[in-house]
Amino acid sequence: MLNYKHLHYFRTVAKAGAINRAAEKLHLTPQTLSGQLSAFEQRLGVALFRRSGRRLELTDAGHTALTYADEIFQVGAELEDALQNRAAAPVRPFRVGIADVVPKAIAYQLLAPALTLAEPVRLVCKEDRLEALAAALSIHRLDMVLADRPLPSTMDVKGYSHPLGECGIAFLAAPAVAASAGSDFPANLHGAPLLVPGEDSALHGPLLRWLERRGLQPVVVGEFDDSALMSAFGQAGAGVFPVPLSTAGEVMRQYAVVDLGRTLEIRERFFAISVERRLSHPAVVAVSEAAHQRFQHANDD
Structure with a gap:
């Protein structure tokens, strides 16, 4: 089963473009975050990033994963909003x-x-x-x-x-x-x-x-x-x-x-x-x- 914590880590790194910046946002050490990303890539069996200078760039598989990640977390936000506003008319x-x-x-x-x-x-x-x-x-x-x-x-x-x-x-x-x-x-x-x-x-x-x-x-x-x-x-x-x-x-x-x-x-x-x-x-x-x-x-x- 997909590890959603790993998916969250991956999405944060993809948006930040670098391990260090993402680690600051996630309140993790860069070493810990790097290890979590490696575990996620091993679980999926594909490389999600490639290094370009000091930045990390998404591979083709990484772009696909980011598209799905954005939708997954968007649906999660919709679920949270729906549950918190059950009395309101559904949008x-x-x-x-x-x-x-x-x-x-x-x-x-x-x-x-x-x-x-x-x-x-x-x-x-x-x-x-x-x-x-x-x-x-x-x-x-x-x-x-x-x-x-x-x-x-x-x-x-x-x-x-x-x-x-x-x-x-x-x-x-x-x-x-x-x-x-x-x-x-x-x-x-x-x-x-x-x-x-x-x-x-x-x-x-x-x-x-x-x-x-x-x-x-x-x-x-x-x-x-x-x-x-x-x-x-x-x-x-x-x-x-x-x-x-x-x-x-x-x-x-x-x-x-x-x-x-x-x-x-x-x-x-x-x-x-x-x-x-x-x-x-x-x-x-x-x-x-x-x-x-x-x-x-x-x-x-």
């Missing part, structure tokens, strides 16, 4: 995987309706690549995955992709960059510095093909997997950057950037991926219904 967890290419503002907009249900839920968000999230969904460790594409048919995972909606694209830039580019859209993109989503984004290919069809040749100065980081570079004047129309107003206010132009010829699409053919989880249903209304309004504006 249903809503575990959502968010593909790392989905803009953070979009993720918030899509998930916010789940927090206003009559039956309260506790939102638990996990961000990762779509492949890893789909695997977690398949073993029911997630209730839903938010993605910018349907579940790939090449993946050996049974799931259903429910369209949430789609919207056009706005091109934003810092005021100085916008002034230099001019107001003749989309010609103002020609020769302008451009920031684009990374290759994992479903928007990457369609955006570049649209520019090519239009005969536009901006100077691509950066690719970003994280849309918030791309917006920060755009705010600093590094270049023009695309955002979904549904979040354009919010991004303009937050980053003090301006609108160079908009197009419905490029569409960014979003999906809720579930193991259910027909949605039944109340929070997933709320997300789906609110999303259709939001994207309809965004495209009409």
Whole structure:
């Protein structure tokens, strides 16, 4: 049987990155903690750490073990909370995987309706690549995955992709960059510095093909997997950057950037991926219904 004290020691070391720091938190000597870790690795039959300079790095097996450890202790905290608050209404967890290419503002907009249900839920968000999230969904460790594409048919995972909606694209830039580019859209993109989503984004290919069809040749100065980081570079004047129309107003206010132009010829699409053919989880249903209304309004504006 798994030794949960050893699991706790392992998790603390993994978070701290070093035996000495973890030993201080656990009020153990480094020698004792090192011995406990060795016993845990022997029990599992795998190495969980490898040394990199003065730090300890997780092996592939260690990353897997840490994922499970986090969930085990999270469930333990839920159990403790449930027992201590038996008189209170139970709070249903809503575990959502968010593909790392989905803009953070979009993720918030899509998930916010789940927090206003009559039956309260506790939102638990996990961000990762779509492949890893789909695997977690398949073993029911997630209730839903938010993605910018349907579940790939090449993946050996049974799931259903429910369209949430789609919207056009706005091109934003810092005021100085916008002034230099001019107001003749989309010609103002020609020769302008451009920031684009990374290759994992479903928007990457369609955006570049649209520019090519239009005969536009901006100077691509950066690719970003994280849309918030791309917006920060755009705010600093590094270049023009695309955002979904549904979040354009919010991004303009937050980053003090301006609108160079908009197009419905490029569409960014979003999906809720579930193991259910027909949605039944109340929070997933709320997300789906609110999303259709939001994207309809965004495209009409």
